[in-house]
Amino acid sequence: MxxxxxxxxxxxxxxxxxxxxxxxxxxxxxxxxxxxxxxxxxxxxxxxxxxxxxxxxxxxxxxxxxxxxSPKKNVVGALIVVTITGAVLIYGTLDMPHYGDPLAPVHQHVADRYIGQSGTEVGLPNVVTSVLASYRGYDTLGETYVIFIAAIGVLAILGRVRFPRRREEDIAEDDAQKTPDETARETGA
Amino acid sequence: MAFPGLLNYWLIIGLMMIGFYIVIAHGNLIKKIVGLNVFQVSVFLLYITMGKVEGGTAPILAEGITAYSNPLPHVLILTAIVVGVATTSLGLALVVRIRNAYGSIEEDELDVQDDRP
Structure with missing residues (x-):
């Protein structure tokens, strides 16, 4: 990757x-x-x-x-910023629980209950589905709001744009640059 | 330190920084959105590695299995992926609109047209 x-x-x-x-x-x-x-x-x-x-x-x-x-000065500045940010983030991971550690704090709170109880409480074998649709149903509702608002946004941004306009302008510019001779030849053909 | 220990975080931070670099070093607006996507996927990977439990399986209840990976990060990231596509589409719509208005999607050319150095 x-x-x-x-x-x-x-x-x-x-x-x-x-x-x-x-x-x-x-x-x-x-x-x-x-x-x-x-x-x-x-x-x-x-x-x-x-x-x-x-x-x-x-x-x-x-x-x-x-x-x-991209211009050269951009590249050098960006590399410096990226290196510093990466170093700080790696410093931040030094306290993190190791990969696959079953005692990590992430696994100590609600996850046990979801895995232990969702089979009887919700009745689905797939715990992810139970959590998504039942325990955290409001999250999913909010997610659909986000998609809806994004769709409205895209329509608002692009709804009134006439896409061929750009090309008509280009053609108009090309026509303006042509000598009368060329135009006459084209119309004749 | 047992393998991979903290190596997973470091690989993900590497990916994240490549995404960050694409966002800030490139002037092309589509490239910037691609960089945001790379960054996004690495954040998703960060969450999913935190949910993994040694010896666990996918969180689908079945007979004879006692260890499951943590389902909570999976749920959060499912939501995040869909929201990510929504934001990507909005960003791309803005790019198309900018291209229509300015005839370019390079940041420096836009600056020139706006009379900024």
Missing amino acids: GMIAIAIARIHNLFAVVMLTGIFSLLGAAAYVIMDAVDVAFTEAAVGAGISTVLMLGTLALTTSEEKP
Whole structure:
């Protein structure tokens, strides 16, 4: 995944970048399966690798698919900021519980109850579904609100835009630059 | 230190920083959104590694299994993935709108058109 991420950072062809993002999401989904999060892997493969990629391809179709290389001073400054942030974050992980530790604080509170009781309280074998739809149902309701608001936002932003306008302007500009001679030749043909 | 110990966090921080770098170093708006996506996926991975229990299986109740991974981070991240797509689509819509208004999606060209250095 690291290699794909670096490739995404280096490549300037946006079409390749979008495809690599899809692959990145798919590798992420594989990592979730390894870490026992099968439901998350489903969602990531369908939504992250599928819908996101389609949305980005749509955007590429409406905009451009080549990126200009970034100026040098940007790169150096960004590298310094990123290195410092990464070092601070790694310092922060030194107190974290080790990978797979069953005594980690995350596992000490409600998770036991969810695993122990949800079978009888909700009646579904899949604990993730029980928590999502029953114990934390309001979370899911809020999530649907977010999607609804995002849809309204997209419609508000793009609803009144006439996409061909850009091209008409380009053609108009091209026409303005042409000599009368050329125009005459075109209309004649 | 038992393998992988804290290595999982460090790998994820590496990914996260690549995403962060893409966001701040590149002027192309689509590239910035891709960088945000990379960052997002690494945050998801961070949560999921915290939910993993040694010797546990996926949290689906079955006979004869006693150790399950923690389902709570899974639920939070399921919600986060969907919200992430919502924000991505909103960002991409803004990019399309900017392209329509300015004819470019490079940050420096937009600055020039706005008369800023």
